[in-house]
Amino acid sequence: MTLAFDRLRKQYGQVVAIDDVTAAFAPGLIHGVIGPNGAGKSTLINMTAGSYSVSSGSITLDGKRLDTLKKYQIANSGVARTYQNIRLFDQMTVLENLEVCFYPADAAGTWKEVMWPPYALARRESRREKCMEILRFFDLQGYADCDAGSLPYGRQRMLEIARALVPNPRVLLLDEPAAGLNHHETAELTARLAAQRLPDRITIIVEHDMDLVMSLCDNIIVMHHGKLLFQGTPAEVQASPDVQLAYLGTANDIDDIRAAAQDRRAQLGIRARRRS
Amino acid sequence: MSAAGTLTATRPRSGRAVSFLFFAIALALIVATPFLPNYYVRVINSLLIYILLGIGLNIVIGYAGLLDLGFVAFYAVGAYSYALLASPQLDLHWPFLLILLVAACLGAVTGILLGIPVLRLRGDYLAIVTLGFGEIIRIIINNMDWLTGGPKGIARLDKASILGIQVARPIDFFWLLLVTVLVAGVLVWRLERSILGKAWAAIREDQDAARGIGINTTNAKLAAFATSATIGSIAGAIFAASQRFVSPESFTLQESVLIVLMIVIGGIGNILGIVAGAAILMLLPEVLREFAEWRILFLGLLMIFLIIVRPAGIVPRSFGPDKLIRRLFGK
Numbered sequence: 001m002t003l004a005f006d007r008l009r010k011q012y013g014q015v016v017a018i019d020d021v022t023a024a025f026a027p028g029l030i031h032g033v034i035g036p037n038g039a040g041k042s043t044l045i046n047m048t049a050g051s052y053s054v055s056s057g058s059i060t061l062d063g064k065r066l067d068t069l070k071k072y073q074i075a076n077s078g079v080a081r082t083y084q085n086i087r088l089f090d091q092m093t094v095l096e097n098l099e100v101c102f103y104p105a106d107a108a109g110t111w112k113e114v115m116w117p118p119y120a121l122a123r124r125e126s127r128r129e130k131c132m133e134i135l136r137f138f139d140l141q142g143y144a145d146c147d148a149g150s151l152p153y154g155r156q157r158m159l160e161i162a163r164a165l166v167p168n169p170r171v172l173l174l175d176e177p178a179a180g181l182n183h184h185e186t187a188e189l190t191a192r193l194a195a196q197r198l199p200d201r202i203t204i205i206v207e208h209d210m211d212l213v214m215s216l217c218d219n220i221i222v223m224h225h226g227k228l229l230f231q232g233t234p235a236e237v238q239a240s241p242d243v244q245l246a247y248l249g250t251a252n253d254i255d256d257i258r259a260a261a262q263d264r265r266a267q268l269g270i271r272a273r274r275r276s
Numbered sequence: 277m278s279a280a281g282t283l284t285a286t287r288p289r290s291g292r293a294v295s296f297l298f299f300a301i302a303l304a305l306i307v308a309t310p311f312l313p314n315y316y317v318r319v320i321n322s323l324l325i326y327i328l329l330g331i332g333l334n335i336v337i338g339y340a341g342l343l344d345l346g347f348v349a350f351y352a353v354g355a356y357s358y359a360l361l362a363s364p365q366l367d368l369h370w371p372f373l374l375i376l377l378v379a380a381c382l383g384a385v386t387g388i389l390l391g392i393p394v395l396r397l398r399g400d401y402l403a404i405v406t407l408g409f410g411e412i413i414r415i416i417i418n419n420m421d422w423l424t425g426g427p428k429g430i431a432r433l434d435k436a437s438i439l440g441i442q443v444a445r446p447i448d449f450f451w452l453l454l455v456t457v458l459v460a461g462v463l464v465w466r467l468e469r470s471i472l473g474k475a476w477a478a479i480r481e482d483q484d485a486a487r488g489i490g491i492n493t494t495n496a497k498l499a500a501f502a503t504s505a506t507i508g509s510i511a512g513a514i515f516a517a518s519q520r521f522v523s524p525e526s527f528t529l530q531e532s533v534l535i536v537l538m539i540v541i542g543g544i545g546n547i548l549g550i551v552a553g554a555a556i557l558m559l560l561p562e563v564l565r566e567f568a569e570w571r572i573l574f575l576g577l578l579m580i581f582l583i584i585v586r587p588a589g590i591v592p593r594s595f596g597p598d599k600l601i602r603r604l605f606g607k
Contacts, residue, residue: 049488075490087488089481091593092474100474104490110499113470114463120470127471163489 002026003048003171003202008057010043010226017043019226020057025219027170030193030203032217034210034237036247039223041206042084045173048204049081050074061171076104078170082160082177084206090149094140094159097148098131101166131166138162138192154185161192171202178209190216214238222246291595295603302551309450317446321518323558324453325511330538330550331460332507337536338545338593339468340500341480343403345532346390346410350505352417352527353386354379354512356424359522362434365425372436372443376513383509384502386413391501395494398483410532418524429523436517449518456514460507461547465597467503468547476500541582543589547597552590556582 003025010018018040025031033041046052048059050071059066066074089097106113106123113120135141138158143151148159157177164172177193178186190212197203207213213220214234222230222237224246230237237243309320333347357379361370370378394405417424424430436443443452467473475496478486487493516522534557542553560578564571582590 051484051488071484071487072490072492075488081488083485087482087485089478089485091481092477096474096477100471100478100486100491101489103471103475103478103496104492106471107475107492107495110467110470110472113472114466117466120466123471124469167490 002062003204004060005044006058006060008044008047008059009055010040010047010052011055017226018047018055021223021226021228022057023221023228023231025171025202025204027202028197028199029218030197030205030216032213032220032234033204033206033223034208034213034220035223035229038225039246040226041223042175043226044223045081045175045204045206048074048171049079049173072104075167078167079173080164080167080169080171081173082157082164082175084175084179086153086156086160088148088156088160088163091147093145094135094148094151095128095131095144097159097163098134098166099127101163102127102130104167134162134165137195154181157181157185158189158192161189165196170200172196172204174203174205174207176207177205178207178212186212292603295600299600299604306454310447314446317450319558319562321446321449321453323554324450324457325515326535326538326554326558327551328453328457328460328511328514329508329535330542330554331457331464331547332504332511333535334539334545334547334550335464335467335476335504335507336500337539339473339476339480340497341476342394342497342500343399343536344406344501344504345403345529345536346406346408346413347504347508347535348527348529348532349390349410349413350383350386350508351512351515351531352413352524353382353505354509354514355516355522355526356417356430356512357382357509358513358516359430359433360423362436362517363430364432365423365430369434372438372517376510379509379513380506383505383507383512386509387501387503387505388498390505391498395497407529407532410527410529414524414527417527424524427524429521429525431521433516433520433522435520443517446518449514453514456510460510461597464503464507465547468596469598472496472499537579541579541589543591543593543595545593546589546591546595548595548600549589549591549593556590 005021005023008018008021009016021044033044035041043052047054048066050066050069054067061077061079064077066077066079069077089100092100106127109119109123113123132141132144135144138161140155140159140162143155148156151159157180161174161177174193178189181189186209193203193205193216205213205217217234220232220234220237221228222243229246230240230243232240305320309317312320329347329351332350333344336342336344336347358375360366361368361375361378362372390406390409394402397405418427420426438452443449475486475491478489478491479493479496483493515526538553538557539550540553541556542551543549556578557575560575561571564574567574586592
C-alpha cells in the first residue's frame, strides 16, 4: 500500500514539465526528491496535493485515485503539504492556524457549537489541547497567541510543518522546508522530521540542502528535465555519475553539488510578503 | 519565547475606562429611549436596522473576506416579502412572525443563488458582480409593476403584531429591533468563534492554502452568503413593517455602499466596530443637520480622517466582544 505515480505527465502547451514519471513511495520511509532548478520537483508535489492538474497518467494512494479529486478532497484523503514560499494564515494566531485544520472533522457540528455553549467549550478545549501538543513538539507554544505573520521566518517554516501535521496525515509533502533556514535551524528541522517518521507515514521532501537530504532520507529520487533520472539510497545517489552530470554538467564530486545548493538557498532566503 | 511574552503582556490600561464609557453610553441610551420623543426613537431604530445589516454583511466581508457590494438586494427581498404577504397588494395578511420566517428562508435562498455564480471570483471582480446583482434586484422590483407596484411601491402594509401584541409605535419597534440585534449579534459572534468562523478566516487569509488543509471552500463560502443574506432579509422585513411602505428607492447602491462604509470605518470583522461605525454614519448626519449642503462634505472629510488615523477601523479586529467582556468584568 503506497503512494504511486503512474506515467505521470504535466504539460504546458509544448513544454513538458513532468515527463512520464513512474514511481512508488513506501510508507514508513522519508523520500527525498532532488534535482537541478526547473527539474520538476515542486511540480510533482503540486500535482500530488492537487494544486496543479495532471495532464495524463495517474496518482494513487492505497490504490485510490487522487488526481481526479478536488484539492480539499485530496487533503481529506490524508495528504498534507507545505509550500515553497510559506503560506500561513498571517492574520490568524499561531494556535488558530492549527485549530482551523479540524474544520473537515468538525464542520458538521457548527450549528451545535453556535447554539449549545457547553458543546462549543468542550470542542474548543479538545482542539486546543491537540494543537498545543503539536506546538510544544515544535517549541512554538510561547507564540500560541501571536499572529502567524508576525513570527520570525524560521518559526514560520516550523509552524507550517506543524499545521501540516495536525490531521496526522498519511502523506506529508514538504516543499523545500529548509529554504532560508540557518545551520542551527536546519539541524533542528532535521531532528524534528526524523522524529515524525511514523511506520504508516509517507514523507516526501523536495530539498536542495544536501546535508539534510543525505542524513534524513531513506530513498532519493533524482529529477532532471522532468524525467526520473535516478532512484536509490543516499549512498547510491552520491556515487552515481549520472546525478553529478545532471547537476554540474560534468561528473564531479558531491561537494560541488553542495555549493550549488548553497547558492540556491541564498536566493530563497527572504520571503516576499503577500500583503501588508 | 520571551519576545512573544512581552508582545501580548503590554496593553494600555486606559482601554478599560474607554470600554466602561461606551458600555455606559449604550446602556443609558437603551434605558432613556422610551422617554425620548418619537423622532429620536425613529433615528435610533434606523441605527439599529443598520447595525443589523452591518452584522449580516460583515459575515461576508469581514469574516470570509469577500467584498459584496450588492447586500441591499437581500434587504429588499426581506422588505418585499413583508410588503407582499401583509398588504392589500395580493390581499394576503399573514402573521408577522410567519413572514419573518419566510423572509429568512427567501433571504438564504437568494444568498445561495448569488453565491453560486460568484464562487470563483475574488476581490474587485466579486465586487463588480455583486454590485450588478444588487442593481438587478432593484430594477426587477422597479419593473414588475403587476407584483411590486413598480416605482410607486407598496403602501398600506399591515400593522405587525407578535402573538397578539401589536407592534406599531416606534418604541415597539425599538424593543423588537433591540432584541433582534442582540440575538443576531450573539449568534454571529458565536459563529465567528466556531470552527466555521475559523474556516472563513482561513479562506480570507489564503484561499488556496485553506483548500490545502481540507476546507471545502465552496460550502464554507455559500454558508457565509446564506447566513449573511438571512440577516439582511430579516432586517428588511422589520424595516418594511416599521415604515408600512416600501419602494425601490430604499434599496439603491448607495445603501449598499453605506453599509460597507460602516463596516470599514467601524472595524472590519468586528461586531463592536459595526456598532461604532453605524453610530457615526447614522448619527452624524443628524448632528450636522443645520449645515445643510455642507453635511456630506463634512462626513466625507471625517471618513478620510478616520481611515488615515485608524486604518484598522475605530475598533480593530483584535478588540472583539470577548475582549470587551473581559475588560468590563474580568481582571
